[in-house]
Amino acid sequence: MKIHKLEFNKDKKTILTGDRPTGHLHLGHFVGSLRQRVELQNSGDYNMFVMIADSQAMTDNFNNPMKVKSNVMNVVLDYLSVGIDPTKTTIFIQSEVNALTELTFYYMNLVTVSRLQRNPTVKEELKLRGFEQSIPSGFLNYPVSQAADITAFKADLVPVGVDQLPMLEQTNEIVDSFNRIYGETLVRCQPMLADNKKAQRLPGLDGKSKMSKSLNNGIYLCDPTEEVKKKVMSMYTDPDHIKVEDPGKVEDNAVFLYLDIFSTDELIQKYSDYQNLDEMKEHYKRGGLGDVKIKMVLFNIIEEILTPIREKRKYYEEHMDEVKEILRVGTEHAKEIANQTLADAKKAMMLDYEF
Ligand code: TRP
Numbered sequence: 063m064k065i066h067k068l069e070f071n072k073d074k075k076t077i078l079t080g081d082r083p084t085g086h087l088h089l090g091h092f093v094g095s096l097r098q099r100v101e102l103q104n105s106g107d108y109n110m111f112v113m114i115a116d117s118q119a120m121t122d123n124f125n126n127p128m129k130v131k132s133n134v135m136n137v138v139l140d141y142l143s144v145g146i147d148p149t150k151t152t153i154f155i156q157s158e159v160n161a162l163t164e165l166t167f168y169y170m171n172l173v174t175v176s177r178l179q180r181n182p183t184v185k186e187e188l189k190l191r192g193f194e195q196s197i198p199s200g201f202l203n204y205p206v207s208q209a210a211d212i213t214a215f216k217a218d219l220v221p222v223g224v225d226q227l228p229m230l231e232q233t234n235e236i237v238d239s240f241n242r243i244y245g246e247t248l249v250r251c252q253p254m255l256a257d258n259k260k261a262q263r264l265p266g267l268d269g270k271s272k273m274s275k276s277l278n279n280g281i282y283l284c285d286p287t288e289e290v291k292k293k294v295m296s297m298y299t300d301p302d303h304i305k306v307e308d309p310g311k312v313e314d315n316a317v318f319l320y321l322d323i324f325s326t327d328e329l330i331q332k333y334s335d336y337q338n339l340d341e342m343k344e345h346y347k348r349g350g351l352g353d354v355k356i357k358m359v360l361f362n363i364i365e366e367i368l369t370p371i372r373e374k375r376k377y378y379e380e381h382m383d384e385v386k387e388i389l390r391v392g393t394e395h396a397k398e399i400a401n402q403t404l405a406d407a408k409k410a411m412m413l414d415y416e417f
Contacts, residue, residue: 063384065391068152070109070399077102077254078217080113080156083133084123087140088280089364090264090273093323094223094256100145102221102254110151111215111396112141117157118208121201122191138385140283143375148388154396155389156211161400165210165407170203172239173232178202183228190276209233213248214400221254224262244410248403261323269298269316281364283371290368294361299353306352312343317356324363333362 079099081087087096103110114137119130134155141153156162178184179197184205188194193201208229212220213236220230230253237248256262263272266279273280281293297317303310312318327338334355336342342359345351378385408414 065148065384065387067391067395068109068150070395074107074109075218076109076111076215077219077221078111078113078212078215079221080115080118080211081137082115082119083130083137084119085133085275086136086282086284088273088275088282090280091140092144092283092367093258093261093264095221096141096144096146098221098254098256099151100147103145103147103150106150108219109215111217111399112146112151112153113211113396114138114153114155115211116155117163118204118211120157121198121204121207122187122193124198124200135385136284138389139375139378142378142385142388143283143371145374148392152392152395153388154393158393159214159396159400161397161404162207162210162214164404165214165400166203166207168407168411169206169209169236169240172236172243173206175202177232177235178205181205181228181232183225186225205229205232206236209236212251213237214403215396216249216399216403217251218249219254220251221256224255227253240407240410244407247406247410258323260319264323265316265319267293267297267316269314269319283368284375285368286372287365290364291361294357294364295354297357297360299356303346303353307349309349310346310351310353312346317353317360318343318346320360321356321363324360324367329363329366330359334359 079095081091099110099112102108114134116130116134119133120127123130138153142148146153179202184202188197188201205228209232212230212233220226222230230251234250237250240248265271266273266277267281268279271277271279281290285293297320299315299317300311302308321339321342325339330336330339330342334342336345342351342356346356405414
């Protein structure tokens with residue numbers, strides 16, 4: 063297959079998203095953002111960019127470059143397997159686009175250290191990584207680099223999870239400062255959250271914390287059937303629902319939280335004797351519906367979602383040359399756009415020279 067560089071259409075809005083390549087993507091990513099990205103892409107209404115944020119991943123994995131390196135391809139394959147389509151979306155690698163690093167350097171002048179330390183997402187992550195006592199300045203600055211990512215593409219819309227909202231707020235502050243000091247150059251952005259509130263925060267298999275790469279409590283898009291079955295069967299339900307006849311609780315019951323997000327009436331009818339999820343919940347609450355049964359329904363529904371994803375992944379795994387070409391062409395396109403913004407920004411800052 064020949065991969066073509068996409069046209070940038072100035073009349074359309076632009077969307078940019080990205081992920082740090084630090085692990086395989088999981089179902090939380092799928093319902094929280096990947097599914098929505100594919101819909102946005104297929105609408106044809108946007109210039110769409112998806113970035114593998116390998117430079118950003120280095121800010122907290124600088125001492126483990128192999129982890130970042132090995133996950134770049136994993137994330138690319140995850141993207142392609144869920145239906146991110148290189149004929150509609152530009153997929154590129156952050157570290158290859160020099161303009162992003164250069165913009166970061168200039169934006170750093172517009173942000174104070176205390177403002178970065180007050181960023182709630184940064185604060186949370188510093189704690190998580192034990193960086194509080196001795197903060198690497200690169201890590202502290204990653205919101206500035208993220209502002210560079212977003213503004214380099216003049217992105218109007220950024221589909222993200224709620225945890226990323228402080229990043230976008232900080233980006234817009236940088237945009238405002240830049241435009242005020244140097245003249246109207248950069249474009250403000252807006253977040254786009256998954257429309258289903260519950261999907262914004264898929265819990266882990268334990269039903270408690272969020273599904274996350276670092277906690278390893280998730281179902282990965284590339285998990286084989288047997289692994290998915292094992293994981294679903296190990297899920298947290300209602301600890302007081304011991305015998306099948308016991309009445310059960312559906313609140314805080316991870317299996318029902320997942321069914322809320324993944325099931326449709328059609329799927330419930332296909333894999334159970336109920337007409338819809340409410341009927342199934344009523345039976346569970348009354349008693350007489352066992353955990354193995356509800357887990358089997360969920361397992362089948364998840365398999366229905368993952369099967370086409372696995373097939374696409376298999377195709378690309380067998381066509382790695384095509385994947386590399388997708389990245390080469392996508393990155394080339396990204397460079398052109400980001401270089402243009404860098405040129406505009408340098409001109410505004412009077413850092414343009416004619417020799
Ligand atoms: N911070 C995002 C994450 O942790 C990744 C990211 C980097 C990103 N640059 C971005 C997301 C620009 C949206 C836009 O997943």
